[in-house]
Amino acid sequence: MSKKMHIQINVNGKDQEFLAEPRELLIYTLRERLNITGPHIGCETSHCGACTVTIDGKSVKACTMFVAQASGKSITTIEGLGDPDNLHPLQSAFKEHHGLQCGYCTPGMITRASKLLEENPNPTEEEIRFGMAGNICRCTGYQNIVKSIQAAAAEMNAAQEAAE
């Protein structure tokens, strides 16, 4: 065991402080230490995207970051996007358009899609497929995931226009 470090992170708006070994992977910090179990472990080898979270404005695979690297940063997980009474437009769209079957990939998909829409509020189908290429789904065949993201984009843009 190596020396524990004082870690300070903000997850979904809440400050968290604890001692941890620097080698702890962020996905375990979230799931096992903080009980934030939205981000999943699909592969643990940086390939599937099920563990995707947003860190300081980047979509990051939480299985490929040490907790020590994340110290001082702000992290958003699927739990920070919406809740059952107040779903994020992407969450509603995935529900509405059958964008999930088993749901295992979904927290990573939606977290990644939220960043994609922030960078490109009006993506084409091709841009969605390219921008979501780091997230693997074993069930849906992606068709309805693309539809869900398109529907959420339209919804979010309409809400934006209404607000202006």
Next chain:
Amino acid sequence: MIPAAFEYHRPKDMAGVLAVLEEHGDDARVMAGGHSLIPMMKLRMADVPHLIDLQDVGGLSDIDVQSDTIRIGALVTQHDIITNDALTAVAPILREAALQIADPQVRYMGTVGGNVANGDPGNDMPGLMQCLDASFTLVGPNGERTVAAREFYEAAYMTAREDDEVLTAVVIPVPSGGYAYEKQKRKIGDYATAAAAVQLIKQGDTCVHAAIAMTNLSDTPIFSEDAGAALIGTSLDDAALKAAVAAMLNDIDPTEDNRGPIAFKKHVAGVILRRAIERAWSRA
């Protein structure tokens, strides 16, 4: 997949980095985006008792486009390259290549410095940098030195960088003419079965300059001077293309692995190079 224990260092400047490297020698290693190193540590193929995270070191994250050179700091990410319009305006091949690396999440983290310093024959930036005749700036206890990308790679994971040196920047002469980065991979996020970086200059109907480098077809990237020479002075007719492909095949030395047997890799290398030359020519 839990890596061996290590002590974590996050120095604020290069002097701090060099001090840890000096104190711990072989036991210390720098980390940039961690997207090559962390997977290796998780597999316990890399043992790093002292891990030096570069993220807080200033002055390594800029892209500086001058009239004749481009300087890219070691911590510039693939995502930064893709989204930098000034860079794309003068050297579009960098964006074309970066878009073919890994997947969106990895590209937010993977850095140019880590990609070229890693020494993995699968990395795409080393061949690209050889094609562009880039040079790498290294800083160590005895100050700064520069090594040409074409001289940097010795064998898989063996480079001209000394253990106590840090790569701080990549400097690229502003390229001109037509370009293409062409890559064959099994799926998104995969390393190349074969990839080719090509820059060509056309005068009238004649090719007057050609630089060609290949990725993942030997234990280092391959800058094929002969393949480029086969194109110069021609109008890129079929005979010239065949000669360039033949020269390239003579320079590479692929091995059989899960991306296929040697004959297949050579076949793919030929197809990819031909496509890259044709595309670069159409843009020249």
